[in-house]
Amino acid sequence: MLNTVITGQATEKTPFLIVHGLFGSARNWGVIAKRMSQDRQVIAVDMRNHGTSFCADSMTYADMAGDLAEVLRVHGAPNGTHVLGHSMGGKASMMLALSHPDLVKSLIVADISPVTYEHTNKPLIDAMQALDLSKVEKRSDADALLAADIPDAGVRAFLLQSLVVKDKNWLLNLQVLANEMPKIVGWPDDLGGDVTGAFDKDTFFLSGANSDYVLRDHRAATKSLFPKAKFASLPDTGHWLHAEKPREFEAALTAWLSRYDD
Incomplete structure (x- = not known):
């Protein structure tokens, strides 16, 4: 459940x-x-x-x-x-x-x-997947690294609520979300x-x-x-x-x- x-x-x-x-x-x-x-x-x-x-x-x-x-x-x-x-x-x-x-x-x-x-959120997923989590020690590090691909600070702040910095992982199954994007939209x-x-x-x-x-x-x-x-x-x-x-x-x-x- x-x-x-x-x-x-x-x-x-x-x-x-x-x-x-x-x-x-x-x-x-x-x-x-x-x-x-x-x-x-x-x-x-x-x-x-x-x-x-x-x-x-x-x-x-x-x-x-x-x-x-x-x-x-x-x-x-x-x-x-x-x-x-x-x-x-x-x-x-x-x-x-x-x-x-x-x-x-x-x-x-x-x-x-x-x-x-007709829109897609695939570029946001691409940016999250491309983020080098080995370089992230605090949330502000991730925010700075994402800024080039996601210029909207509000969108970055929202996405980063799903990042567990200490575990260096996303609480999102990004690959499935990318694969299933046509069904989601x-x-x-x-x-x-x-x-x-x-x-x-x-x-x-x-x-x-x-x-x-x-x-x-x-x-x-x-x-x-x-x-x-x-x-x-x-x-x-x-x-x-x-x-x-x-x-x-x-x-x-x-x-x-x-x-x-x-």
Whole structure:
């Protein structure tokens, strides 16, 4: 089963699952998990090939949804759990809702649509794989060495959260992520036999207003799978909206959950 980090105590309120995106981990969401756990239990996971979860050769969304279903069967609520997924985690969460709707009470998708994207994160993987870890004694060494290939300091800081300096290794299965990149940025044309129809429960698509990951052109595809989808965006925010505007992001989550009497 995926590595899970549980924050807060179980209460009468429905628990909340957080699913990180590509190159992320449960740890990245620690502050938000703590703040969201004031009145309910929060479950964050390390996805396969990330953090301290298991390594596998496949990164299909069907497989990732199966991983999440296994977690919810152990830690979720009998009547379904509120699920939040960002980017890759958003796609995995969408597939979870479509293939295991009984496990999901409501779905929040952060800055991603159920479509295939043309961009690739392969250059970031190439840079991480090329990093000479023998020259890294502290995180700032790695940051300096990556700067030529990854000029954005914020992106470097995010990636370096997955570097264990003392062990000189990445908490990312970089080669599998590179091999499976077309599937990660894609979205399957055939959703598989486990998907028998649209997810007809409440779904909230929250995007960064400055991000190009969620476009109006995606609405038809989104609505066909999630007919109850509602859309909102955070102003002056990009793809990593939860990191750029954490308080505003938390406020949006809290407002969504307040719709429920659980």
